[in-house]
Amino acid sequence: MRHRYIVKKRQDSIWDLIKGAHDAWSGWVCVLLVGVCTGVVAGVIDIGASWMTDLKFGICPQAFWFNREQCCWSSDEMTFDQGNCSQVSRFG
Structure with a gap:
């Protein structure tokens, strides 16, 4: 119902069009941010583990x-x- 309402309201005004576009891409932005954060954490762990291994030398x-x-x-x-x-x- 919510999706139908948003699609129907898109033709009413530019503001409703912007809200509809935001609703469409907000899930993908969340997925993108989770992926970037996961990559940063993995990079920090990889670099930190390598650096800590070199401490023995x-x-x-x-x-x-x-x-x-x-x-x-x-x-x-x-x-x-x-x-x-x-x-x-x-x-x-």
Whole structure:
């Protein structure tokens, strides 16, 4: 009944047309927002888990949010064979 009423009232005025359009897309906006929020939470969890895993290799004193690879990008003394550089501070 509600849907029939909204469709019937669309021809009456521009305001009713806007209300009818809002009713038509409001459900999709809700689905879009839930999807975006879910994606953001999944991204934060993925990045956070990766960062916390890299904590066991040490932290970067210049920027704690960098992982070991990002911290050592500017280091001239790192090779792929060694796998470490002096810029990473190790715990203990």
